[in-house]
Amino acid sequence: MSGPLRRSVREIETPGGPGRAHVCAPTGARGTVVLGHGAGGGLGAIDLAIAREVLVGAGWAVVLVEQPWLVAGRRVxxxxxxxxxxxxxxxxxxxxGRGRLPRPLVVGGRSAGARVACRTAGPLEADSALLLSFPLHPPGQADRSRAHELALAPDPSWVVQGTSDAFGTPEEVRPHLPVGATLLEVAGAHSxxxxxxxxxTEALTTVAGMLPG
Structure with missing residues (x-):
């Protein structure tokens, strides 16, 4: 059972300008989940919203991060x-620093945000990853595989993939899952x-019950 929620929005300087972190943290959080958005939109995606709802309810601090390009109002x-x-x-x-969030650390996000989480999991010493709609390849271009990025995901990791995702169906993703990764299929497309x-909600509740922490 999670305690009272602490909500805040932090602007954090980066080499590309300020990013924005939307923090929702219960008292005595079990750990921290940090999720990034895709390349085509912000934090309003349904999977990000449900992930925050479910994981906060399970006692995790959840942070949704806006990349500097989005904070600056750019479209690309x-x-x-x-x-x-x-x-x-x-x-x-x-x-x-002051007000720091607790480990263990789960990194992740949807689409492009999932790719970022995989590429940076090592440097951040992430304990696990939650990857929503991982874009294994551009639509119609299976030869341009990003399996090498998925391979960087920590053990354990969870991939929530739409059954008709043009960026990679569960059948396409499954052979490239790294050690310790669990694939959860959800009816739907990339978005x-x-x-x-x-x-x-069912898939992310399953993930919440398996997260180490």
Whole structure:
């Protein structure tokens, strides 16, 4: 059972400008889950919203991070190295100093945010990862695989994938799962529709029950 919630919004400086961290932390949190958004939108995606709801209810501090390009009002995400360079100091700032959030640390996000989490899990010494709609390849371009990024996910990790995801179906993703990764299939495309709420809640409740912490 989680305690009273502490909500805050922090602006954190990065090499690419200020990022924004939306913190929702119960008293005595079991650990911290930090999630990033995709390249085409902000924090309003249904899977991010449900992940926060379920995981906070399970006693975790959950932070939704806006990358600097989004905070600045730009419509197009930066190149992967710039996203990683912003993500790392944001997560580090959340875990250090006054008001720091507790470990264990779960990194993740949806789509491009999931890729960032995989690439930076090592430097951040993340304990596990929650990857929503991992974009294994661009639509119709299976030859441009990002399996090498998925391979960087820590053990354990969880991948929540839509059954008709044009960026990689569960069948495509499954052979590339790293050691310790669990794949959960949810009916839907790359961006889950509102009708997926019940299935997403069930999948993320399963994840919440398995997280180390």
């Amino acid at each position: 995400a930066g190149r992967p190295p710039t996203l990683d360079a912003a993500w790392i100091p944001i997560v580090e700032a959340l875990l250090t 889950f529709p509102k009708g997926s709420r019940s299935a997403l």
